[in-house]
Amino acid sequence: MGRRSLASFAALAVVVVALFAQVPAAGQTAGSAAKASPAAKAWTPPRTADGKPDLQGIWTDNTLTPFERPKSLGSKEFYTDQEIADLTKRIHDARPGERIEGAELGAANPQEIRYDLEIYGFDRNKLRFQSKRTSLIVGPEGVIPPMLPQARQRNADRVAKNKGHEFDGAENRPLSERCIMMGQEQIPMVPAANEGNLLQIVQGPGYVTLLHEIDHSTRVIPTDGRPHVPPNIRLWQGDSVGHWEGNTLVVDTTNFTNLTAFRGSSENLHLVERFTRAADDTLMYQFTVEDPTTWAKPWTAEVPWAKTKGPVYEYACHEGNTMIATILHGARVAEEDAAKKGK
Amino acid sequence: MRNWLGDSVIAGVVAAGLMLAATHSAAQAPAYRAPRTADGKPNLNGIWQALNTADWDLQGHAAAKGPAPLLGAVFAVPPGLGVVEGDEIPYLPAAATKKKQNQANWTTLDPEVKCYLPGVPRATYLPYPFQIVQSPQNILISYEYAGAVRVINMGAPTKAPGDSWMGWSNGRWEGETLVVDVTSQLENTWFDRAGNFHSDALHVVERITPRSADTLNYEATIEDPKVFSRPWKISMPLYRRVEKNAKLLEYKCVEFAEEVLYGSLRKKSSN
Amino acid sequence: MTTKLTFVVAAMGLVLAAVPVRAHHAFAAEFDQAKPIKVQGSVTRWELTNPHSWIYVDVKDADKTVTWMIEGASPNNLYRLGLTKESLPIGSVITVEGYQAKDGSTRAVGRDIVFANGKKFFLGLMEAEGAPKQ
Numbered sequence: 092m093g094r095r096s097l098a099s100f101a102a103l104a105v106v107v108v109a110l111f112a113q114v115p116a117a118g119q120t121a122g123s124a125a126k127a128s129p130a131a132k133a134w135t136p137p138r139t140a141d142g143k144p145d146l147q148g149i150w151t152d153n154t155l156t157p158f159e160r161p162k163s164l165g166s167k168e169f170y171t172d173q174e175i176a177d178l179t180k181r182i183h184d185a186r187p188g189e190r191i192e193g194a195e196l197g198a199a200n201p202q203e204i205r206y207d208l209e210i211y212g213f214d215r216n217k218l219r220f221q222s223k224r225t226s227l228i229v230g231p232e233g234v235i236p237p238m239l240p241q242a243r244q245r246n247a248d249r250v251a252k253n254k255g256h257e258f259d260g261a262e263n264r265p266l267s268e269r270c271i272m273m274g275q276e277q278i279p280m281v282p283a284a285n286e287g288n289l290l291q292i293v294q295g296p297g298y299v300t301l302l303h304e305i306d307h308s309t310r311v312i313p314t315d316g317r318p319h320v321p322p323n324i325r326l327w328q329g330d331s332v333g334h335w336e337g338n339t340l341v342v343d344t345t346n347f348t349n350l351t352a353f354r355g356s357s358e359n360l361h362l363v364e365r366f367t368r369a370a371d372d373t374l375m376y377q378f379t380v381e382d383p384t385t386w387a388k389p390w391t392a393e394v395p396w397a398k399t400k401g402p403v404y405e406y407a408c409h410e411g412n413t414m415i416a417t418i419l420h421g422a423r424v425a426e427e428d429a430a431k432k433g434k
Numbered sequence: 435m436r437n438w439l440g441d442s443v444i445a446g447v448v449a450a451g452l453m454l455a456a457t458h459s460a461a462q463a464p465a466y467r468a469p470r471t472a473d474g475k476p477n478l479n480g481i482w483q484a485l486n487t488a489d490w491d492l493q494g495h496a497a498a499k500g501p502a503p504l505l506g507a508v509f510a511v512p513p514g515l516g517v518v519e520g521d522e523i524p525y526l527p528a529a530a531t532k533k534k535q536n537q538a539n540w541t542t543l544d545p546e547v548k549c550y551l552p553g554v555p556r557a558t559y560l561p562y563p564f565q566i567v568q569s570p571q572n573i574l575i576s577y578e579y580a581g582a583v584r585v586i587n588m589g590a591p592t593k594a595p596g597d598s599w600m601g602w603s604n605g606r607w608e609g610e611t612l613v614v615d616v617t618s619q620l621e622n623t624w625f626d627r628a629g630n631f632h633s634d635a636l637h638v639v640e641r642i643t644p645r646s647a648d649t650l651n652y653e654a655t656i657e658d659p660k661v662f663s664r665p666w667k668i669s670m671p672l673y674r675r676v677e678k679n680a681k682l683l684e685y686k687c688v689e690f691a692e693e694v695l696y697g698s699l700r701k702k703s704s705n
Numbered sequence: 706m707t708t709k710l711t712f713v714v715a716a717m718g719l720v721l722a723a724v725p726v727r728a729h730h731a732f733a734a735e736f737d738q739a740k741p742i743k744v745q746g747s748v749t750r751w752e753l754t755n756p757h758s759w760i761y762v763d764v765k766d767a768d769k770t771v772t773w774m775i776e777g778a779s780p781n782n783l784y785r786l787g788l789t790k791e792s793l794p795i796g797s798v799i800t801v802e803g804y805q806a807k808d809g810s811t812r813a814v815g816r817d818i819v820f821a822n823g824k825k826f827f828l829g830l831m832e833a834e835g836a837p838k839q
């Protein structure tokens with residue numbers, strides 16, 4: 092199984108989800124989140140019973156907006172309303188399998204081996220842009236900065252060590268296949284283009300809890316301004332500490348393991364996330380990622396989350412993980428067959 | 435001569451007896467009133483942990499040799515008084531046999547060995563802390579073990595569309611007590627490492643009551659007509675983790691269970 | 706002196722990072738493009754446990770019955786379509802097209818699943834339930 096095909100399938104082969112079901116709440120049409128420009132009327136968010144900005148609810152980040160900006164758009168950071176409408180129509184009218192530049196269809200992209208989405212009620216006409224941005228990554232470049240040579244080398248070394256051993260045992264398989272860290276589980280939270288990976292926020296005194304549906308990923312974040320845990324404690328999802336800045340929850344995360352490797356990064360990854368209730372039905376999520384041993388400079392993305400209908404259901408990945416056993420067994424069967432032919 | 439000392443003693447004893455009687459009747463009502471959350475409910479927020487050996491065996495048990503001789507006294511079975519009221523678990527006859535088989539083969543059958551989600555009530559008394567985050571609409575409990583989590587719906591009760599490992603929790607307040615009704619659990623979880631088990635008909639009702647500033651009283655009534663002849667009850671205190679900056683860390687145990695689960699599928703003689 | 710604990714990547718040789726593995730499923734690692742299947746049979750049960758639902762189909766051969774396990778989407782998606790564990794029409798005849806598991810077992814990913822009347826499986830169940838079409 093080559094790296095390239097794994098990449099293409101990994102990018103496309105998602106658990107078929109709510110391309111169809113996770114339509115944001117009515118009225119959340121393209122651009123309403125982006126309309127909250129500085130000139131717009133300030134909106135006061137509701138407060139929890141103990142007086143903190145209320146971020147609670149069930150949220151979805153489904154959007155057609157691609158993570159990185161298409162090269163052809165250069166430094167264009169925002170579409171006009173007309174451009175969004177035109178692009179949305181092109182996507183709705185497109186033939187199945189037709190790729191449209193500037194839109195991330197995620198699981199709707201063609202794949203040979205996977206479910207026919209129509210049997211799950213997939214309706215292309217439900218797909219929407221949730222902001223007028225041309226990419227989730229903000230700024231004039233709109234793409235992840237180039238990876239430093241040392242990071243390329245580090246990642247290449249890792250792959251090289253596993254070469255020829257990709258199917259030896261569970262520890263040689265990707266974290267997502269092992270149900271240790273699913274791609275969608277990782278922080279920062281990035282839309283996988285129309286996956287129904289709902290986020291539930293529950294706030295108690297001194298804590299904000301994020302329950303991300305996939306693999307029941309739960310982060311209980313203290314907001315008392317405490318320091319991080321000691322540096323020798325490394326965690327798959329790092330260690331998060333939060334504090335309030337006005338109406339914004341700021342979450343600072345460090346202490347990642349060197350295997351977490353978000354987008355090829357190292358244990359030096361430093362993540363700052365900002366959560367602001369921009370409207371009753373909109374949670375603006377902005378994150379800045381830095382790792383001086385991976386990228387030349389930090390980079391920032393902005394993702395609007397829209398209020399949606401719950402509940403969040405249990406997603407127990409490991410308990411039902413027949414896939415990894417089938418894959419390892421399949422490799423053993425293939426080896427036996429090859430050995431028999433060789434005899 | 436009148437024994438004034440004796441009379442005083444008798445009076446004292448009578449007075450003490452009256453006081454005891456008064457205290458006893460006062461103990462029928464909750465002796466402790468917890469501080470309130472901003473929305474006026476008993477405050478259960480915090481990091482809590484059970485301090486007993488219920489996860490080894492719900493019933494009373496002496497110390498015993500462990501399953502891993504190489505680990506000697508580090509991993510033998512510690513002794514414990516049971517947490518079952520009456521110390522008896524009322525299995526139906528066929529189920530009692532299955533329990534014995536489970537117990538004899540627990541290292542291969544216990545879902546905890548495989549890092550599977552523990553279900554309710556076992557999640558409460560695993561030897562790891564958990565955190566309660568309480569809001570008016572939802573009470574979320576995050577468990578350190580395996581990242582287990584459940585959200586207790588505090589609004590109008592809702593119905594589960596299907597079964598899950600951690601079940602479906604609807605909660606309500608009864609005075610000082612949080613009452614949680616847990617249904618729709620998969621049959622795959624156990625109550626402990628001693629092979630105590632249930633079917634998909636399991637119905638659990640929990641009652642959580644603050645008993646002091648840093649302790650809760652936890653009770654769970656267990657009902658499963660496919661396995662038990664009547665409902666039965668466990669109870670135990672839960673202790674607050676009071677250290678400064680107490681925090682749940684990750685116990686993402688999947689990687690620790692992979693050898694058990696997939697070791698037989700490993701390539702023979704890998705380089 | 707603090708000792709920095711780093712996982713020993715070298716010895717374990719993990720594949721990561723170079724490929725951002727976004728999703729749980731590498732379908733092509735589990736199922737075989739060279740082993741397409743098309744079977745027809747009656748539904749006997751389904752398992753609604755994540756990460757995938759499984760539909761059990763009894764397929765009658767000349768002299769024996771083979772049980773195929775057909776992998777479908779996460780049950781959470783089915784719940785959001787309005788389906789529950791009671792929705793499965795036991796005994797219904799369905800036709801499944803898909804790809805067989807690489808280890809040769811009678812498992813397959815269900816690419817297309819239709820009822821005898823041609824209705825697509827999950828949508829058909831929704832209609833049967835009277836669930837509003839999304």
